[in-house]
Amino acid sequence: MTRPALLIVFAALVLAGLWALGSQDLTLQSLRGHLATLGDYQRQRPVLVAALFTAAHVAVTALSLPVAVWLTLAGGALFGFWTGLAIVSFASAIGATLAFLAARYLLRDWVRARLGARAKRIEAGLARDGAFYLLSLRLIPVMPFFATNLLMGLTPIRAWRFYRVSQPGMLAGTAVYVDAGTQPTGLDSLSGLADGHAERPSHRAGCR
Structure with a gap:
């Protein structure tokens, strides 16, 4: 498949995802409703639900759709802390790497046009600190998650190292988000998640 064809497919997938999201009420209340619906099915077919959830999380992250945090909360609610953490960790890293590869091979000109000023900072940071610079961006997210994925695609860093870091x-x-998802009824808003998580004791022992 040629590059223009791949670009068309990628754009179509993003537009389809945004269209689908436009009809959804993305609130904590709606999340609780969806989880209640999925709960029984997950108990009957845990492997299938885990596989579908992983694929959905990879796709959402790869396409940079604005619902990854909701899926991370849902991962904790559906699978409990440890299983949810494993699923979300691998899915988000794989999805981020796919976004990185899309920026490198399909969207380079678009990313540079939209995020060019930040690209220079990223390149300078990598030249100075190497992969440690990427690790610092992950640990202290001063830049949006999706922007880091895309901008790193413009740099010489290898895909495998990007994933490993x-x-x-x-x-x-x-x-933090997976653990919060194990107690979704205690969440009032995403804006207060970090403080609420720090004050609230963990209930991992009671997770499924």
């Missing part, structure tokens, strides 16, 4: 770098933040 990104997964552990994102683990702490992922754990």
Whole structure:
């Protein structure tokens, strides 16, 4: 398949995802409703639901759709802390790497036009600190998650190193959201998630 054809397919997937999201009410209340619906089915077919959830999380992250945090919360609610953390950690790292590859081979000109100023900072940071610079961006997210994925695609860093650094770098933040998802009724808003998580004791022992 030629590059223009791949670009058309990629754009179509993004537009389809955004169209699908446009009809959804993305609130904590709606998340609880969807989880209640999925709960029984997940108990009957846990492997199938885990596989479908993983594929959905990979796709959402790869396409940079604005629902990854909701899926991370859902991962904790559906699978419990440890299983949810494993699923979300691998899915988000794989999806981030696919976004990285799309930026490198399909969207280079678009990413540079939209995020060019940040690209220079990324390149300078990598030249100075190497992969440690990427790790610092993952541990202290001063730049949006999707922007880091795309901008790294413009740099010489290898895809395998990007993946190996990104997964552990994102683990702490992922754990916070997955753990919060194990107690979704206690969440009032995403804006207060970090503070609420710090004050609330973990109930991992009671997770499925």
